[in-house]
Amino acid sequence: xxxxAKYEADVLVVGAGGAGLRAALAAAEAGASVILANxxxxxxxxxxxxxxxxxxxxxxxxxxxxxxxxxxxxxGYGLADGDLxxxxxxxxxxxxxxxxxxxxxxxxxxxxxxALGQFPGMARPRNVFVKGGGIGLAAALAAACRRxxxxxxxxxxxxxxxxxxxxxxxxxxxxxxxxGAPALLAAGATVLATGGCQWLWATNDCPAGTTxxxxxxxxxxxxxxxxxxxxxxxxxxxxxxxxxxxAFVHYEFLAPDVLDGNVYDRAGKPVLPKxxxxxxxxxLFLARAIREGRGGPHGGLLWYVGDxxxxxANASRLNTLQYDYIRAHGVEPATxxxxxAPGAHYLLGGVHVDADGRTSVPGLFAAPECAGNFxxxxxxxxxxxxxTQVFGARAGLAARRWAAGSGARPDEAAVRAEFDRLAARLGxxxxxxxxxxxxxxxxxxQEGAGVxxxxxxxxxxxxxxxxxxxxxxAARVPAAGxxxxxxxxxxxxxxxxxxxALVAGCALARTETRGHHVREDFPARDDANWLRHTTxxxxxxxxxxxxxxxxx
Amino acid sequence: MDEEQVITVRVYRYDPASDKAGRLEEHxxxxxxxxSVMALLAxxxxxxxxxCCRTATCFKGRCGSCLVRADGRDVFGCTTLVRPGxxxxxxxxxxxxxxxxxxxxxxxxxxxxxxxxE
Ligand SMILES: Cc1cc2nc3c(=O)[nH]c(=O)nc-3n(C[C@H](O)[C@H](O)[C@H](O)COP(=O)(O)OP(=O)(O)OC[C@H]3O[C@@H](n4cnc5c(N)ncnc54)[C@H](O)[C@@H]3O)c2cc1C
Ligand code: FES
Numbered sequence: 103x104x105x106x107a108k109y110e111a112d113v114l115v116v117g118a119g120g121a122g123l124r125a126a127l128a129a130a131e132a133g134a135s136v137i138l139a140n141x142x143x144x145x146x147x148x149x150x151x152x153x154x155x156x157x158x159x160x161x162x163x164x165x166x167x168x169x170x171x172x173x174x175x176x177x178g179y180g181l182a183d184g185d186l187x188x189x190x191x192x193x194x195x196x197x198x199x200x201x202x203x204x205x206x207x208x209x210x211x212x213x214x215x216x217a218l219g220q221f222p223g224m225a226r227p228r229n230v231f232v233k234g235g236g237i238g239l240a241a242a243l244a245a246a247c248r249r250x251x252x253x254x255x256x257x258x259x260x261x262x263x264x265x266x267x268x269x270x271x272x273x274x275x276x277x278x279x280x281x282g283a284p285a286l287l288a289a290g291a292t293v294l295a296t297g298g299c300q301w302l303w304a305t306n307d308c309p310a311g312t313t314x315x316x317x318x319x320x321x322x323x324x325x326x327x328x329x330x331x332x333x334x335x336x337x338x339x340x341x342x343x344x345x346x347x348x349a350f351v352h353y354e355f356l357a358p359d360v361l362d363g364n365v366y367d368r369a370g371k372p373v374l375p376k377x378x379x380x381x382x383x384x385x386l387f388l389a390r391a392i393r394e395g396r397g398g399p400h401g402g403l404l405w406y407v408g409d410x411x412x413x414x415a416n417a418s419r420l421n422t423l424q425y426d427y428i429r430a431h432g433v434e435p436a437t438x439x440x441x442x443a444p445g446a447h448y449l450l451g452g453v454h455v456d457a458d459g460r461t462s463v464p465g466l467f468a469a470p471e472c473a474g475n476f477x478x479x480x481x482x483x484x485x486x487x488x489x490t491q492v493f494g495a496r497a498g499l500a501a502r503r504w505a506a507g508s509g510a511r512p513d514e515a516a517v518r519a520e521f522d523r524l525a526a527r528l529g530x531x532x533x534x535x536x537x538x539x540x541x542x543x544x545x546x547x548q549e550g551a552g553v554x555x556x557x558x559x560x561x562x563x564x565x566x567x568x569x570x571x572x573x574x575x576a577a578r579v580p581a582a583g584x585x586x587x588x589x590x591x592x593x594x595x596x597x598x599x600x601x602x603a604l605v606a607g608c609a610l611a612r613t614e615t616r617g618h619h620v621r622e623d624f625p626a627r628d629d630a631n632w633l634r635h636t637t638x639x640x641x642x643x644x645x646x647x648x649x650x651x652x653x654x
Numbered sequence: 655m656d657e658e659q660v661i662t663v664r665v666y667r668y669d670p671a672s673d674k675a676g677r678l679e680e681h682x683x684x685x686x687x688x689x690s691v692m693a694l695l696a697x698x699x700x701x702x703x704x705x706c707c708r709t710a711t712c713f714k715g716r717c718g719s720c721l722v723r724a725d726g727r728d729v730f731g732c733t734t735l736v737r738p739g740x741x742x743x744x745x746x747x748x749x750x751x752x753x754x755x756x757x758x759x760x761x762x763x764x765x766x767x768x769x770x771x772e
Contacts, residue, residue, distance in 0.1 A: 146712075
């Protein structure tokens, strides 16, 4: 793979979801030249698009950053780093308002103020929806990036790994899918904004492509990961009909003042108590009912609002793109029963960062979902998108500052090694059944690291992860020229398998139950020993798992 | 296979490195329930890994990642349903340049009326 193309900029941002787009804008506005690379088309891939569009911010007169901060910490069962939670709470309002400067539109009430809602876990009304949901936000930020003269947007570019220069990260290498050739993206600082690894679980509500690439690349480059066992399971992900599987319906809307519905078991008994519990508790009610055999024919429970007077009064809540999509599949959310189950929704853990997105590796920054320590063991609704804006902007700025002083250039040998690694994957006949391996891994993650976990199941997941990883590493795909999706599939599978091993290892290490991490063999919360992050670091002999204190 | 449990998908195959023109290739996808065109393409990619298609969905019918041409009409693949027993022909969306198979380049829109495939 000699003669590979080379692009250079001050700052490289990998991933163009809410966090990457905001990081690119921050760096560029501060004067940096930026490359923004995304493995799919921009504003047409990534989790941000699927978001309902709720953002949290202190906009209500009776609210305050202190109250917001307390909600984050309480909701996260004490595992959010205090400085990050404080930063998020303090800067949310400015960053959320600022999305309008980039062309997004926040929902207003009749009086022209922000239309604020209050979801479980929020001490004050604090949720404001962006028009058009996550797509409204992503499309506006993407257009702003394309307007910025010094941001080079490179879409359909699959980053395969980070490259270092003199010990610091100095860019990344990858595959230009449109042109079919490998390329080097050299930069003084690199921001990973590649999202989570929810595709690892067989039941999830995320788009394909949430395969944990960036988290695994950071880990391979020596960065510390935290709390990889912490994945948020959304209570009500659609499992039937099959054409809708993976979409979700709001469990939040079942609240008495919204649609006042419930999730029902096979016998018609309601599963959720009122007032509605927070996500982690709600998903446990569903998971337990399913485990007790109360589920429907396809393993789920029935989300239903059809007999509620409140639902009729608030039917407009279902007049959004998200529910129109469900209607397009022949299901009427206002009257039909929709079969749902808890599914992987959001990765709480990830790359360990400080408030500027700095990782433990010089020159490497990480922003929102791939970053790990600002939520803890659960996340408030609306915190995900807000975090993309607050920490995306901070990481972009910090990366620009670092780049100005670093002058790091990729080592020739590091670049060659990465291209050689890629070239070694090519030239085969494609005999490995990647889809079958992926399904095997995803079933093992669902089974072993789903809502209820124990040492035996996690051990089995670690075993399957190792086997799948070995098979994926041995797979050779045809050198297919443009859009080598087989190569992408195999590299994503490797990332997923490596992420699975880290999830299993961290989940085994945390011998307690906290938030979304439910250990059937350690059912109690253990504050004496586990008000700490689990950690994972790469060593020559494989991952080293440990723990570290939560920052106050 | 029971015809009632099968959806027939005729997909457009085109590799710029080796093909002068595209051709259609037939696949059978087992399903007892309706599936979206986008989900069908993902299944075909699973059955034949050399077939390329976009797989990231927004679950909203809005982003346009799934834009393709189904039975001669430009559609959103994620909200276009096909029932068991039916046949669907899927080609690249007509308004964008083709990269490979049914994958188009959203950064290279074509003038109205131009056929993407030619
Ligand atoms: C169904 C759903 C609804 C949600 N609703 C809300 C909500 O209403 N409010 C809220 O606050 N949060 C919500 N969330 C969570 C929130 O949307 C996400 O946490 C947030 O959007 C993540 O943004 P991100 O930029 O970190 O990642 P993403 O949006 O996932 O972006 C990551 C990008 O990186 C790219 N990428 C990945 N790997 C590579 C690679 N190897 N090379 C190049 N590019 C790569 C991907 O293609 C992608 O475009 C929701 C989540 C889900 C799943
Ligand atoms: S996948 Fe987004 S519109 Fe179809």
